[in-house]
Amino acid sequence: xxxxxxxxxxxxxxxxxxxxxxxxxxxxxxxxxxxxxxxxxxxxxxxxxxxxxxxxxxxxxxxxxxxxxxxxx
Numbered sequence: 001x002x003x004x005x006x007x008x009x010x011x012x013x014x015x016x017x018x019x020x021x022x023x024x025x026x027x028x029x030x031x032x033x034x035x036x037x038x039x040x041x042x043x044x045x046x047x048x049x050x051x052x053x054x055x056x057x058x059x060x061x062x063x064x065x066x067x068x069x070x071x072x073x
Contacts, residue, residue, distance in 0.1 A: 009071055009072070010044065010071075011044055011046070011069060013068065014042060016067065016068060020061060024042065027060060030060045031060055054068070
């Protein structure tokens with residue numbers, strides 16, 4: 001089993017924000033998550049994400065979970 005921080009999930013939050021002309025601050029306010037927590041997710045340092053947060057992100061970004069997250073082999 002790989003070490004815990006050796007995950008292979010890539011987060012595409014930067015691209016989705018740019019495509020929608022939205023700032024991280026605006027998204028944080030809409031989703032009800034701190035900018036710090038979204039920044040951790042955006043920079044690929046998050047160790048977990050709640051389904052409720054993922055759902056809120058997808059709602060506000062008008063996307064599917066697969067648009068936001070990718071598993072790299």
